[in-house]
Amino acid sequence: MHIDSGLRTLYRGSWIKGFLMFSVLCAMGLVTGQLERYSADVLLTWFLIGPATSATLRHSAHALIPLIITGSGYAQRAVIVGAGPTGDAIATRMGASRREGKQLLGFFDDRHAERLASPRLRLLGRIADLADYVRQQGVDVIYIALPMTTQPRIVRLLDDLRDTTVSVYFVPDLFVTDLIQARVDHVGGMPVVAVCETPFTGLNGVLKQSFDFLMAACILILIAPLMLVIAAAVKCSSPGPALFRQYRYGLDGERILVYKFRSMTVCENGETIAQARQNDARVTPLGAFLRKTSLDELPQFINVLQGRMSIVGPRPHAVAHNEMYRKLIKGYMIRHKVKPGITGWAQVNGCRGETETLEKMKQRVDFDLEYLRRWSLALDLRIILRTVRLIRKDPNAY
Structure with a gap:
């Protein structure tokens, strides 16, 4: 049976969320010691049936709502003022989302057709003609997509529309720029x-922090014996402390102290720090194994419990590297709008190791x-699963 890509994405997202909730429930059971009280049959049945049912209902709603809107004649007649990049962008989104229930009639702009953002845009007239067109054609919605620098023209347009019942929305042209978590x-x-803005405001912040705390607590309980063995091996294999602090x-x-198992003969934490590179002489034989398998990162789960780090987020760089790159890369410091992570989206996409x-x-x-x-929490889980798969075969781990 053929399933389109949108439906596949919907089902995949539902299974990821279901697995995430299943993992959280099991983690809470382990932490509280009540795991044996859970009904295995109920949990398994919910895990198998719940996500599939949820995805099916959501897909049905996505498919039926546009049909209901179209069949009932409720589609709103809309026009866009301004045929520039912002107007083109909102028209594209309006056409891509059938659930909006909008019928785009065309554009109003004072420029000639050959100067529009795209030749496919249908020009209905000049901006001065809009008010009469609204009255004659029964327009329901107007989207003003003019640059914010044209404020006097926007004010005149709003005055012309005061004796109509049309709904008017202003679309700031800043929304076509590269924004981080843009919202009103x-x-x-x-x-x-x-x-x-950070994505971790309100409920999102509570979910992220709760997920980090529960996962870190469970993982530390499970790996505590392994960490003791690694600490003893590091201490015995070369001079220096078992933990590296930087x-x-x-x-x-804000500056935070990050823990790792020491994998080098040095513990650099000054203004000049050389990145680890392939065949680096500073890396000990045991340290090479720890770095290859990412076992040197395990103490950072303590940082997560302390609230300094997250399980998933941008990887933290040494202060010396931050001070250098913030001057060279536009938007570099925006990555610090969230807590740094043990693993991140960059690392599972091949951006690990030396940045020479x-x-x-x-x-x-x-x-x-x-x-x-x-x-999203689903993205965090996806990154964690990809990280686990990469541990055994990441060529950039050294």
Whole structure:
């Protein structure tokens, strides 16, 4: 049976969320010692049937709502003022989302057709003609997609529309720029637009922190014996402490102390730090194994319990590297809008190891910023699963 890509994505997302909830329930049972009280049959039945049922119902709603809107004649007639990039962007999104229930009639703009953002845009007239067109054609919704620099023209347009019942929305042109977690909020009833914000506000912040705490606590309980063995091996294999401590930038650019098992003969934590490279003479034989298998990162779960780090997030860099790259890469410090992670979106996409060129670091930062834009618990779980698979065959781990 053929299933389109949208439905496959919906089912995959439902299974990921179901597995995430199943993992959280098991983790809570382990932490509280009540796991044996859970009914294995109930949990298994829910895990197998719940996500499939949820995905099927959601897909049915996605498919039926546009048909209901179209069949009932409720589709709203819409026009867009401004045929520039912002107007083109909202028209594209309107056409891609059938659930919006909007019928786009065309555009109003004072420019000639050959100067529009796209030749496919249907020009209905000049902006001065809009009010008459609204009255004659029964337009329901207007989207003003003019640059914010044209405020006088926007004010005149709103005055012309005061004797109509049309709904008017203003689409700021800043929304076509590269924004981080853009959304509309309110301050004392006044709307404000977020252009660069952390995804972990409100309920998202509670979910992220709860997930980190529960997972870190369970993992530390399970790996405590292994950590003791590794600490003893590091201590006995070469001179120096078992744990390596280094200051790095955490949430909002504040310095945090990050723990790792020592894998080198040195413990650099100054203003000049050389990155680890392939066949680095500073790496001990045991340290090479620990770095290859990522076992040197295990003490960072303690950082997670302390609230300094997250399980998934942008990897923290040494303070010396931060001070260098923040001057060279635009938007570098935005990655510190969230807590640093033990693993991250950049690492599971091949950006691990030495960044010997500026372009490699820029690529890593681009993935970090993409993570901020796309964050969800399902994405975190996906990154964790991909990290586990990469541990055995990551060529950049050295």
